[in-house]
Amino acid sequence: MDLIFGVPAPLLLGQLILGLVNGATYAILSLGLAVIFGMLNVINFAHGAQYMLGAFTAWMMANWLGLGFWYALFLAPLVVGAAGIVLERVFLRHLYDKDHLFGLLFTFGAAMVVEGLFRYQFGSTGQRYANPLPGGLQLGFMFLPYYRALVVPAALVVCFGTWFVIERTQLGAYLRAATEDPVLVRAFGINVPVLITLTYGFGVALAALAGVMAAPIQNVSPLMGANVIIAVFAVVVIGGLNSIMGAIVTGFSLGVIEGLAKVFLPETSDTVIFVIMAIVLFLRPAGLFGQEK
Amino acid sequence: MQPDAAIILQIRGLHAFYGESHALHGIDLQVHEGELVTLLGRNGAGKSTTLKCIMGAIPRRLGSIRLRDREVVAAPSDRIARLGAAWCPEHRGIFSSLTVEENLLLPPVIARGGLSVEEIYTLFPNLAERRRSQGTRLSGGEQQMLAIGRILRTGARLLLLDEPTEGLAPVIVQKIGDAIRQLKTRGYTILLVEQNFRFAAGIADRHYVMEDGLVVDHVLAADIGTATDRLHEYLAV
Ligand SMILES: Nc1ncnc2c1ncn2[C@@H]1O[C@H](COP(=O)(O)OP(=O)(O)OP(=O)(O)O)[C@@H](O)[C@H]1O
Ligand SMILES: [Mg+2]
Numbered sequence: 001m002d003l004i005f006g007v008p009a010p011l012l013l014g015q016l017i018l019g020l021v022n023g024a025t026y027a028i029l030s031l032g033l034a035v036i037f038g039m040l041n042v043i044n045f046a047h048g049a050q051y052m053l054g055a056f057t058a059w060m061m062a063n064w065l066g067l068g069f070w071y072a073l074f075l076a077p078l079v080v081g082a083a084g085i086v087l088e089r090v091f092l093r094h095l096y097d098k099d100h101l102f103g104l105l106f107t108f109g110a111a112m113v114v115e116g117l118f119r120y121q122f123g124s125t126g127q128r129y130a131n132p133l134p135g136g137l138q139l140g141f142m143f144l145p146y147y148r149a150l151v152v153p154a155a156l157v158v159c160f161g162t163w164f165v166i167e168r169t170q171l172g173a174y175l176r177a178a179t180e181d182p183v184l185v186r187a188f189g190i191n192v193p194v195l196i197t198l199t200y201g202f203g204v205a206l207a208a209l210a211g212v213m214a215a216p217i218q219n220v221s222p223l224m225g226a227n228v229i230i231a232v233f234a235v236v237v238i239g240g241l242n243s244i245m246g247a248i249v250t251g252f253s254l255g256v257i258e259g260l261a262k263v264f265l266p267e268t269s270d271t272v273i274f275v276i277m278a279i280v281l282f283l284r285p286a287g288l289f290g291q292e293k
Numbered sequence: 294m295q296p297d298a299a300i301i302l303q304i305r306g307l308h309a310f311y312g313e314s315h316a317l318h319g320i321d322l323q324v325h326e327g328e329l330v331t332l333l334g335r336n337g338a339g340k341s342t343t344l345k346c347i348m349g350a351i352p353r354r355l356g357s358i359r360l361r362d363r364e365v366v367a368a369p370s371d372r373i374a375r376l377g378a379a380w381c382p383e384h385r386g387i388f389s390s391l392t393v394e395e396n397l398l399l400p401p402v403i404a405r406g407g408l409s410v411e412e413i414y415t416l417f418p419n420l421a422e423r424r425r426s427q428g429t430r431l432s433g434g435e436q437q438m439l440a441i442g443r444i445l446r447t448g449a450r451l452l453l454l455d456e457p458t459e460g461l462a463p464v465i466v467q468k469i470g471d472a473i474r475q476l477k478t479r480g481y482t483i484l485l486v487e488q489n490f491r492f493a494a495g496i497a498d499r500h501y502v503m504e505d506g507l508v509v510d511h512v513l514a515a516d517i518g519t520a521t522d523r524l525h526e527y528l529a530v
Contacts (some may be wrong), residue, residue, distance in 0.1 A: 173399055176390040184386040187348045188400035189374030189447070 007263050010141030015259040021148050021217070023255020024155030025210050025228065029155035029160055030207035030235040030247040035166070038179045038242050039199040042103030043098060046087075048229030049111035050204045053080045054211025055220045056118065059127050069132035069216065076212045077205035084204030088197050096196075110227070112221065126221030147216055161250040166244055175199065179242075234277040240290020250288065298325040299361070301451055301482045302347065302378075307356035309339075309346050309506075316342045319356065319504040323381070324451075329473070329483045331493040334503035335528060340486040341383050343503070344453045347484075348380045349373045360451070375403045378502060379449035383456050383486075385440040389429040393420060394430040397443045404448030413442040416472055434465035441472065452476065455486045490528055502527050 002009040029051060036044045044050075057079050058062055067075065089108065095102045136145035168173040178185040178192050183192035186192040211225075218224055239246030254273050261269040268275075280288060298336070302324040309317040315450060317339050324330050332340045345351045347358055351368030358366045360376050368376075379400070388396055397410065398421070414421035417438040423431060431439060437457055444452060454473070458466045474496055487493040493500065494517055502510035504527065512520045 045307050134399050171397070173391055173395050177388045177399055180390060181386050182383060183350050183370070184380075185399075187350050187370045187374055187380050187382075188444075189403050191371050266439065 004072035010153065012260075012263050013139075014142040015263045016256060017142070017144060017148070017259075019256040020152050020252065021255070021258020022258060024152050025214055025251075026235050026255050027251025028155055028210040028213070029228065029232040030239065030251045031162060031244065032203040032210075032235050033232065034239070034241065034244055034247040035162070035206070036200055036203035037236075039175060039196055039246075040092065041100065042092060042101070043100060043110035043241075043283040044051075044113070044200075045104055045110040045229075047107075047115045047203075047207050047232065048227075050080055050084065050207040050225070051211040051214070051228065052222060052225035053083070053116065054208025055129070055215040055218075055224060056122075056211075056222075057208065057213045058215050059129055059220045061261070062129065063127075068211075071132075071283050073209070073212050073216075077208040079183065080208035080211075081201040081205030084199055086202040087166030087204075091202065092277065093193070093196070107127075115222050115226060122222055124221060124223055125268050126219030126224070129215040130246050131216045135182075139140055153214055154213065157268070158206070159251075162206070163248065167178050168217055212258065231273050234273045238273075238277050238280045238287060240287025243287065245291035246289025247285055298327055300324070301328075301361060301528065302484065303357075303359040305357040307343070307346060307354065307358060309342050309355075310353040311342075311351070316506055317346065317354075320444045320503070320506070322501050322508055324482060324484055326482055327480055329477045329485065329497050331485045331487050331497045331500045332416040333487060333500050334530060335488075335491060335492060338503040339506040340503055341455050342506075344380060344382075344455050344484070344486060347373070347378060347453060348507060348508075350380070355520045357361055358380070360521070374400075374447075374449070377449045378453060379447055380453045381440045381444055381455060381457065383459070385429040385436050387431070387436045387439055389427060391428050392424070393426050393428055393431065393439060396439055397424075397446070400443055400447045402447050404450075404473035406450075407448035408445040410446065411497050413445055416445075417442050417468075417474065424504075432496050434436070434468070437461060437465075437469060438472070441469070450482055451478075452481055452483045453486075454483060456488060457485070457517075458487070458489050458492050466492060469515075488528065490524060492519050500524075511528070 004012050029047060035048055036042060052074050057076035061067040061072045061075065069261055091106060092103065095106060131147055133147040133150065136143050137149065166175055174185060174190055174195060178195055182192045235250050236247055239250035257272060258269055260273045295511050304320060304322050306319045306321065308319055320343065330344060334340050346354045354366055356366060357364060360378060363376060365373050365376065379496055386482065391399065396515050397413065407422055420438055420442060423435065441457060450511065454467050470492060473483065485497065498514050500512045503507050510527065512524065
C-alpha cells in the first residue's frame with residue numbers, strides 16, 4: 001500500500017475529502033457571520049441555532065409536508081431567513097448603537113431558547129434525514145458518496161456568488177459603503193435600515209442553507225448548531241471578522257487542516273483550530289484577511 | 294440671482310440636539326434658487342450641525358425646514374436626498390472599501406439633469422487619472438474633489454458643501470473655487486459652510502454669520518466692504 005509521510009494514501013485522501021466537506025459548512029457559516037457583522041456590528045451568536053433550524057425545517061418539510069430535499073434547499077433558507085428578519089426588526093435593531101456585548105448576549109440568549117425548545121420537543125438523539133442522492137463513486141482509495149461530492153462545489157458557488165455580489169456590484173457597493181458610514185449612505189438616498197434588515201435575513205438564510213446541506217450527512221439534532229458554532233467563530237476570528245474572502249478561504253482551509261490532523265495527530269483534531277486561532281490572534285489580531293481599523 | 298427666484302430652502306426656528314446637548318437654538322435662514330450662500334462662523338458655532346439638520350442626519354431636530362414646499366424637519370434622510378438635497382460632509386466621507394469610480398457612482402440618481410461621469414472628470418481631471426485607485430489613497434484635495442464630484446451626478450439641485458477648502462493648499466483651494474463658480478453658472482443652488490472668509494467673499498451672493506448655535510448676522514455680497522471689520526470680529530479666534 002502507498003504511504004504518504006508514513007500514512008496510507010487512501011486514509012489521507014479520504015480525510016482530505018471529508019475535511020473539504022466539513023470546510024464547506026464552515027465556509028458558508030462563517031461567510032454569513034462575516035456578512036452580518038460587517039453590516040450590523042452584531043456578533044450573531046444565534047448563527048448555530050439558525051443552522052440547526054435550517055436542518056430541522058428541512059426535516060419537518062420532509063416528514064410533515066412530504067416536501068423533498070430539493071424543495072427544502074430553497075424553502076428552508078427562506079423560512080428561517082424570514083424568521084431572522086422578524087428577530088432583527090423586533091429586537092436586534094434596538095441594539096446597534098449599544099456595545100457589541102448587547103447584541104452578542106441577546107443572540108446568545110435567543111439561541112439558548114430555540115435550542116432548548118427543540119430539545120424539549122425532539123430530544124437530543126437526533127433524526128435521520130434521507131440521502132437525496134444515493135450511490136457514489138468508487139475512487140479506488142475510497143468510496144465517495146455523490147451527495148458529499150456535490151456539497152463542495154455547491155458551497156463554492158454559494159460563497160463566490162456572495163463574494164461577487166458584495167465586491168463587484170452596485171448593491172455590494174451600497175453594502176460596503178454602509179458598513180463604513182451608514183449615516184452618509186442614507187443621506188445619499190439609500191434606505192439603509194432596509195438594507196440592514198435584508199442583510200441579516202440573508203446571513204441567517206445562509207446559515208439555514210448550510211443546515212439543509214448538512215442534514216443528509218449528519219444527524220439532524222437540536223445540538224448540531226452548538227457543536228459546530230464554536231469552531232466557526234474560530235474560523236471568522238482567524239480569517240478576520242470583517243473579511244468576506246477571509247471567511248471563505250479560512251472555512252475551507254480549516255476543514256482540510258482538521259482532516260489532516262485526524263490522520264497525523266488524531267488527538268489534536270478537535271483543538272487544532274483553536275491553537276491556530278491563538279497563534280493568529282498573537283501575530284495578526286485583525287485576522288489573516290482582516291484590515292486594522 | 295433673480296430677485297423673484299423661488300425659495301428652495303427655508304429654515305425657521307430650528308433647534309438641534311446631540312443627546313442632552315443643545316447645539317442649535319432656533320435659527321432662521323433662507324436660500325433662493327440659483328443662489329450661493331455661505332454660513333460663516335467660528336469653530337463650534339453650529340455650521341455643520343445646520344447642514345446635518347437639513348440633510349436629516351441628526352436624530353433630534355425641532356422647528357421647520359422646508360425644501361421647496363415640503364416640510365422635512367422630521368423626514369428620514371434618504372427621503373430628503375430624494376427631494377433633491379445633496380451633502381458633501383466636513384469629513385468628506387470617501388469610502389476606503391470602494392475605488393474612486395465606485396465612490397463616484399455610489400449616490401443613486403434621483404432626478405434627471407445631473408452631470409455625466411465624463412463631465413465630472415472634465416471638471417476634476419485628477420479623478421479621471423485615479424479612477425481605479427482605492428478612494429482613500431487620494432490626496433486630501435483629490436478626496437475633496439471626489440466628495441463634491443459624486444453629488445453632481447445625482448440630479449440634486451441643492452448642494453450643501455461643508456468647508457470644502459479646509460486644510461488644502463492654496464492652488465487646490467483655487468481649483469475648488471473655480472469648480473464651485475462653474476456649478477453656480479450651471480444653476481445649482483449652493484449653501485456653503487466656510488471659515489475661510491476670503492474664499493467665501495470671492496464667490497458668494499450672501500453670507501449668514503453663526504455664533505453659539507444662532508444666526509447673528511446677515512451680509513450681502515455688495516455690502517461686504519463696509520462689513521469687513523464686523524465680520525473679522527465674528528471670525529477671530
Ligand atoms: N457628534 C457630536 N456630539 C456632541 N456634540 C457635538 C457633535 N458634533 C458637534 N457637537 C457640538 O455642537 C456644536 C456645534 O458644532 P458644529 O460641528 O456644528 O460646529 P461648526 O460650526 O461646524 O464648527 P467647525 O468650524 O469646527 O466645523 C459644538 O458645540 C459641538 O461641540
Ligand atoms: Mg463644522
